[in-house]
Amino acid sequence: MKKLIAASILAIAIAYPTTAQTPPFDTPAPIAYLEDLSSGAVLYAKDADRRIPPASMAKMMTAYVAFDLIKQGKLKLTDTFEVRPETWKKWHSQGSTMFLAVGEKPTVEDLLNGIVVLSGNDACVVLAEGIAGTDEAFVNLMNQQAKKLGLNNSQFGTTNGWPDEGRTFVTARDLAHLAKATIQDHPxxxxxxxxxxxxxxxxxxxxxxAITQGNRDPLLGKVAGADGLKTGHTEEAGYGFTGSAEQNGRRLVMVVAGLDSYNGRASESVRFIEWGFRAWSPRPIASKGRKIGDVEVQGGGADTVAVAAPRDLNATVPAGTSPELKGRIVYQGPVKAPIKAGDHIADLIVDTPGMPSQTLPLVAQADVAEAGFFRRAWLGLTSLFG
Structure with a gap:
């Protein structure tokens, strides 16, 4: 039976370590969340687990489901879906629109631009009906995907986030994790x-x-390295935004929700993510390829396998500080063979005084084949007398 195994393997200290005190930040947003994806550090959380209506930020899941189907080869960007008269009648003037017309046959690529860039409610439903037959069937796919991604405090009732009497809800933390999955799974x-x-x-x-509409993302063109994701607004939800930017190898994901104006959302989003880059700094932990330790192997040609840094690993600490860092290898083990070099089989948990733990990935440094017949027999025999 696998169990959670942790081993203390790392202690990095500076000659004159300083305390890691979280830099101060205040926001008028009633809900806010900021995470450094490069280190797993949560830099700011304000009511981040409160269930809220996502408004158009729900469209991130609609796009994710489509991206996943494309990755699996079940959907192509060149596929076309016809706009049904019933769909046009219901959605052509309901909130944000792509201005689809009855009988048009936009491609999946067109519809994804309509969803992501234009926030078209009509585009979401046309895509959903084309993929799953009905909007409701596509919503089932959204909820299945949410479960796979571990979005345990989220539920979707519509493809476009239109108010639905509370059936659709998310949290800021879940929205950030959905953004992370989008960026990492479908770059x-x-x-x-x-x-x-x-x-x-x-x-x-x-x-x-011709009608040209701009992307409402308040970070694009204003924050260096900004490259997505999605705004949202309804009377009930207020103004919200999930966004991301990458600077010098550090990628941040931010969420704000419940703001009371379009301009307030724009200015606060810029201020929030710029604080994340300015007030926090990366702290080198291990260079790419460096061995960090060993993990136990079950049923393999070797009893252990080395785990290493898959990239240059950094922790995130308050700018201008040099706190002592301690690390632990954590994994569900023993890890069952076969194992391929590069498989993510363990994590490095970095603890910093005064801060939440940070989680960095570790990968197998070598292949481990399944044990041959005689080794399996020997392992079975030794287990009887162990």
Whole structure:
């Protein structure tokens, strides 16, 4: 039976260590969350686990489901879905729109731009119906995906976040984790769609001029390295935003919700993420490829396997401080063979005085094949007398 195994293996101290005191920050947002994805450090959390209506931030899950189907080869960007008259009638004038027309056959790529860039409620439903047959069936896919991603405090009742009497709810922490999954699981699709600043679709009445709408992301063009994700607004939810930026190898994900104005959301989002980059600094832990320790192996040609840093690993500490850091290898083990070099089989938990623990990935440094017949027999025999 596997068990959680932890071993203290790392102690990094500076000659004159200083205390890690969290830099002060205050926000008018009733809900806020900021995480450094490079280290797993939560830099700020304010009512981050309160269930709230996501408004259009729910569209991040709609896009994630589509991205996942594309990755699996079950959906293509060139696939087309026809706009049904019933769908157009219900959604052509309900909140944000892509300005789809009855009988049009936009591609999946068009619809994803309509969802991510234009926040089109109509685009969400057309995509959902094209993929799953009905909007409701697609919502089931969203909730299945939420469960797989561990979004335990989130539930989806619509594909576009339209108010639905409380059936749809999320938390700021879950929204940040959904953003992280989008960025890490689908990096090319994330880059293709979320950083686009505008998109053109539809024609104006009368003149028939092309309609170009801008991306509402308040960080794009204002914060260095900003490249997505999604705003949201309803009367009930207020103004919210889930966003991300990467600077010098550090990627932050932020969430604010419940703000009372469009401009307030924009200014607070910029201020919040800039504080994250300015008030915190990376602290080197291990260079790429460095062996950190060994983990136990079950049923393999070797009893242990070395684990190493898959990239340059850094902890996040308050700028200008040099606190003592202590590390533990943690894994569900023994890890069952076969194991491939590069498999993520353990984590390095870094503890810093005055801060929550930070979690960094560790990977197998070598292949471990399943044990052969004679070794399995020997392992079985020794277990009887162990």
């Amino acid at each position: 090319q699709l994330y880059k293709q769609f979320y950083s686009r600043t505008s998109y053109t679709w539809g024609k104006t009445l009368g003149a028939g001029a």
